[in-house]
Amino acid sequence: MLSNITTTAATTAAAAAPSENVVFHLLAEYVPEGVPGWILPIVTASISVGIVIALISVMAMGFTWLERKVSGHIQCRYGPMYAGGWHGWAQPIADGVKLLMKEDLIPIGADKALFMMAPAIVLGAIFGAFVAMPLAPDFYFADVNLGIFFILGMSSLTTIGVVMAGWSSNSKWSLYGAMREAAQVVAYEIPLGISLLVPLIVAGTFNLREASELQGDFYGMGWFVFKNPFMLPASILFFIAALAETKRAPFDLPEAESELVAGFLTEYSGIRWSFFFMEEYAAMYLMCLVASVFFFGGFESPFTYMAREQFGPNAFITNVVAASTLIVKSIAGIVLMMWVRWTLPRVRIDQVMTIGYKYLTPLALICVLGAACWEAIF
Amino acid sequence: MLDQQKVFYGILGLAVLATLGWGMSTAGPAGLAFAGAASFTIGGALMCLWERSIVRSAFSLMATFCGVGVLFILLGADFVGMAQILIYVGGILALLLFGVMLSPPDMTERKLVRVGGGLLTMGLGVAWVAGKVAATVKWAALPIDQLPEPKSHAEEIGVAFIHPEQYVVPFELAAVLLTVALVAAVYIARRKMSDFVPEVASQQENA
Structure with missing residues (x-):
């Protein structure tokens, strides 16, 4: 039951795309004679998915630490300081061990199968989305031609998981949280998609790697945000919609702890609970990566430009510099998200709907029209 | 059993x-x-x-x-x-x-x-x-x-939707139809003036 649909879809899409990635080339050198040709893509896909899962889990653990440090410093505290030594770096490991040890509670009235399946669907969907995410010209798991389409589709699957968690808990708090999540995501998927249309109009491709490479002119500073006057407002709209899409404050209505106990998470405990949090941080990271790729240059920067001039476009060191550029950019986005969370108060549910339908959607449409006109004229 | x-x-x-x-x-x-x-x-x-x-x-x-x-x-x-x-x-x-x-x-x-x-x-x-x-x-x-053969058809579909000799008329008609449906849904769902008539409201308060 845990080997859910999303992973199947991800691997299928990876197999359907020409997925001859780094892992494939490394493996291809060591394959003995007489192995059937279809084994290699399947092994490549499995290893790639394994790398994605390991990488994103570690990243998510790091982000929980970062969140506590950022929130601490914003509130004139230190945050975790003891576990591990230097600024409490081992705090997420300690938390993880604690969560693994905790009792796995399932409410008596709960729909047991759905209750256990919900964290798996949520986590599987978000890992599936990362498969289409390139880190550098040669560092990608699957070079999906419709990358951004695939990522949006996969991350929309997490909504179903959250609604499933809320409904199957058999608790009023959870149900309210799930309803808010459904309403909020349906409202904010529209401005999210429409504001992404602006860079897509400029780029002319759905492929994230190609979109990144298009921004390498002007010494690595030809970012889309500088190429069209409607790009900056679109990036702000995308950021707001991404906050709502990832259930981050000030849009954390589904788990509003001062009103709904913990929303859809109320009945979850231990490792299942931590799966939802891993999903939240992974979704934040995904949205920041998408924003970096489509608005702020992707893996292109003056450093990448210099490395490319120095070592050639396909050198290993160029790829490493490109990947670090993208990761640094997206971590900057995550710090911004945390800053927003610990600065702004939560908005009410009717205000959430008003912001989504009455302001963000029309503004995003205006941005698309303006950007299209600009591209047509110049 | x-x-x-x-x-x-x-x-x-x-x-x-x-x-x-x-x-x-x-x-x-x-x-x-x-x-x-x-x-x-x-x-x-x-x-x-x-x-x-x-x-x-x-x-x-x-x-x-x-x-x-x-x-x-x-x-x-x-x-x-x-x-x-x-x-x-x-x-x-x-x-x-x-x-x-x-x-x-x-x-x-x-x-x-x-x-x-x-x-x-x-x-x-x-x-x-x-x-x-x-x-x-x-x-x-x-x-x-x-x-x-794995091949992306997104570009062909996009061109077909806006090309005057292909599917631009059905595409636009579908868009208009959806807009009409949206407006109609909002019209049906919104509160009518009769919801705000004072007598009805006061009767509800008494009851």
Whole structure:
């Protein structure tokens, strides 16, 4: 039951795309004679998915630490300081061990199968989305031609998981949280998609790697945000919609702890609970990566430009510099998200709907029209 | 008395395993992928019919929609497949769940007559479709053991939608139709002036 649909879809899409990635080339050198040709893509896909899962889990653990440090410093505290030594770096490991040890509670009235399946669907969907995410010209798991389409589709699957968690808990708090999540995501998927249309109009491709490479002119500073006057407002709209899409404050209505106990998470405990949090941080990271790729240059920067001039476009060191550029950019986005969370108060549910339908959607449409006109004229 | 739920899911699981084995043995990995996607599609649909709780039925539609999306991708229509997942699972299913989530589960006893009638109807339908397919498709000529060339069709679809000699008129008409439907839905759902008539409001307060 845990080997859910999303992973199947991800691997299928990876197999359907020409997925001859780094892992494939490394493996291809060591394959003995007489192995059937279809084994290699399947092994490549499995290893790639394994790398994605390991990488994103570690990243998510790091982000929980970062969140506590950022929130601490914003509130004139230190945050975790003891576990591990230097600024409490081992705090997420300690938390993880604690969560693994905790009792796995399932409410008596709960729909047991759905209750256990919900964290798996949520986590599987978000890992599936990362498969289409390139880190550098040669560092990608699957070079999906419709990358951004695939990522949006996969991350929309997490909504179903959250609604499933809320409904199957058999608790009023959870149900309210799930309803808010459904309403909020349906409202904010529209401005999210429409504001992404602006860079897509400029780029002319759905492929994230190609979109990144298009921004390498002007010494690595030809970012889309500088190429069209409607790009900056679109990036702000995308950021707001991404906050709502990832259930981050000030849009954390589904788990509003001062009103709904913990929303859809109320009945979850231990490792299942931590799966939802891993999903939240992974979704934040995904949205920041998408924003970096489509608005702020992707893996292109003056450093990448210099490395490319120095070592050639396909050198290993160029790829490493490109990947670090993208990761640094997206971590900057995550710090911004945390800053927003610990600065702004939560908005009410009717205000959430008003912001989504009455302001963000029309503004995003205006941005698309303006950007299209600009591209047509110049 | 055996638990009906367990019997149903046991049979379903065995059928899925049989399908996977059959796909692998007839057409290799391509057949396995197709069998997996097909069993998700049909298994989800069967669960949707079987479950007494309307919300569980709605959740099982997720498997169906994802299975159809993967089938599209396997057939080389990657844009349609991903749009299927994005629109049906992300949008339509979320809305559907939003609608049915508060309804109480219908846990009344399952009537054997109804189950038998449903099975009979389904069997007749499947037999009819299978007969039609068997009569028309030339199996020997089909390249069943290979997937189509992976190639993106997004650009062709985009051009076809806006090209004046292709599908621009149906595309725009569909857009207008959807806008009309949206406006009509808002008109029906919004509060009327009669909701604010003072006498009605005061009567409600008294009651």
